[in-house]
Amino acid sequence: MESMGKMKSSWDLYVEEALPKLESRRTFAPLRPMNVSTAGQEEGAQTNFDEDEYETYQGIQPWDRLASQIKLPQTFYQRLMDGLELTCKNEREEHEIISSNQEKQFKNLTLFAGNDFLGLSRHPTIAKAMAKAAMEQGTGPRGSPLICGYTNYHMALESVLANLKKKEACLVFTSGFAANMALMAAIGSIVPVLTGSTRPTKEEKVAIFSDALNHASIVDGLRLAEHQGGVELFVYKHCDMSHLDARLTKCKNKKKVVVTDSLFSMDGDMAPMVELAQLRKKHGFFWVVDDAHGTFVWGKNGGGLAEEFNCEYDVDICVGTLSKAASSLGGFIACSKIWKQWIQSKGRSFIYSTIAPIPLVAASYASVVVARKESWRRREIRNRMKEFHALTGIPVKSQIVSVIIGDIMEAIKVNQEFVQSGLYCVAVGPPAVPPNTARIRLTLTAVQTTEDIKRIAALVSKYAKFKVPSYIDSSRHISARL
Template sequence: MNYITEKLRKIKEKGLYRELRYIETSQSPRVKIEGKDFILLGSNNYLGLCDDFRLKKAAINAINLYGVGSGGSRLTTGSFDIHKALEEKIAFFKGAEASLIFNTGYMANVGIITALCNKSWVIFGDRLNHASIIDGCRLSGSKLIRYKHCDMNDLLNKINKYKGSNNLIVTDGVFSMDGDIAPLPDIVKIAKEHSIMTMVDDAHATGVLGKNGSGTSSYFQLHNKIDIMVGTLSKAVASEGGYVAGKKDLINYLKNCARSFIYSTALSPSTIAVSIKALEIIEKDEGRRVNLLKMSSWFQNELKTAGFDVMKTETPIIPIMIGEADKAVEFSKSLLNEGIYIPAIRPPSVPKGTSRLRLSLMATHTKQDLEEVLIKMKFIGKKLNIIGG
């Protein structure tokens, strides 16, 4: 126990100690925490569907029909007809032959990579890939070669140096902490020229980018060019779970070989029903996406004009670079005192020296919400010498 106590002390000294904050309402633009009202600007509920009455109705109807638990893993007693319906829906949504649901996006990445790759594989991954991708690569025993963030020259150099008999390029579609988009056309071109498989995690693009919100492959018009398409149902889709879409042989192989799928109790039918309904709404409601991206662009420009160091982004994820962890935490806490909830992001979620406030907008935020946030951010930013006075 002394070891644990000492480790905690060091974490606190570095400004990296984390505590949970308990939200008492739905994931809406304005929430309650410990009885107090806050504007929420850190949620991945990009389309504002977490409190949508149509999704709540879908969950209630599913509970009435199927009950509340799935009762087993998918390969024993946990597969319902509604699971099949969602997998068919996702396959159509992604323009793929088939799909498979995992309990989380994390479990999808770990399960896919460890099932597919082993010590004979070389995996080329963007340096800023999500932790679940990195963990999957490490657990697979493959040789992981990390290339500089979105740097295609570095990727090509490392392919020429390290390429083996079995190879995979894996990248986020939208990077969760920077908000930028991977250069998929270049990645696909390089992969094709070198006969390398491609895998894209569209967790933060699903529902936000591309035709009908179907993600970065659609955004770049790369239909059927990505071998393994991964995503989550817990962000813009406002539900829970992860998915993979691709060729039928790939999906059948994962059903039999992905341990995080095989040995997990299935998601409850009510959760599956919410995902189906949300995808139906996402496919039809183009206005919600257009409004979100328009509002995000306006807000980003306002922050830049105020003097904040806003990283380049074309998505609802807007990172404000602070640098040191303790200063980022101080900024976040000061905003919290003013009724604005924006989490400070620190190592190990981001590299040392790049701590930031990660703002993320919802389609249901109003201009009035954001104008109020701007006023308070400017005031506190000047007070803490984050922007000029």
């Protein structure tokens, strides 16, 4: 593998220098791999992770359509229709009705609001893998990964994810949020460990450059890193490579990191991966990509945006999630072996969290295999994108489309019409998006049909006019605005 054979980066050398300091202080946190006993299995037998045993299919199947359907309790549906979505009193009363099993009526809708992009949530192969693991292994994780929870199932999942991302190693988490928090904290701890001081000089600090619209988990992780005293934070304009280049050029810090989402979840636009790779060559920064919405959806094998734009070996660390296109739950960090050791020792959200249960990990492993082999699902997403563009004229850059409305109450009114037409969408407002940019966020999936797209395109075309929000560079992004 190319990334494994290349010379060590300066960042690997920093970590190599810092790890012995953890060992000398007895603060290195080793993983404790173990196999768990399987019901009915002979002593000494190994769990089989043969990918050929995972059944896959070509083309949409009857169960796939179930992944695009949703049922709303009639009381909640009525609350949406009455414009009472943001009221807590009605929510309490509604929950009381549902929890007491008094709710008898449901409204069937087609789902356009989820992140099950490939439609794997009803796939029988994944369900069988989860059920088999539960029957054989129980429900446990039994502990944290540093105590007794790190099993051969977790190691197998890490291995298949590392291969997908073309990296040496991988570390799995209970969520993508936890993965970003751990990584930012781990980066922020390098200088204090190397210098032995929580107050290093400005020049000694790690300069981290973050896209203005990065996910909240990155933002919160960076706040934690700043609190540790070893980081100086710089925010660059959204996807603006000229601004990033200027900030990198002006910065005198030796250690530089650039962190960005690959596909931005509320706007659907992509980071300029090729230009970022070029800037990395120019400035020599450490490149971190959060590929939560790109993994399994983009790239020939589902390797994400880095694979799509042929810059997998330029990305130093890739963060991903298993709770979106993989239709499971959890997060991961794909990186070098030495970085894995550093993160597991300094990432607080990893150290102090119980690891994912074995059945869930088994389902995630099956999802990775199925997602890679059933490449037709990625093609179907592209087909839905083309159809949506043809019917609305909206330039569709990814599987996420934002119809910008502006005022949150106005967005709720527009969303009522979508829901009333049998299309489940959600009006999104602050703090998830900036003030006065409330929107209807639509997701296009592999298990929606051409007829589904026609129905939603008719409504979108009724409202959409082209205008670019002021915080978006018009040369890179166009949103539909009411």
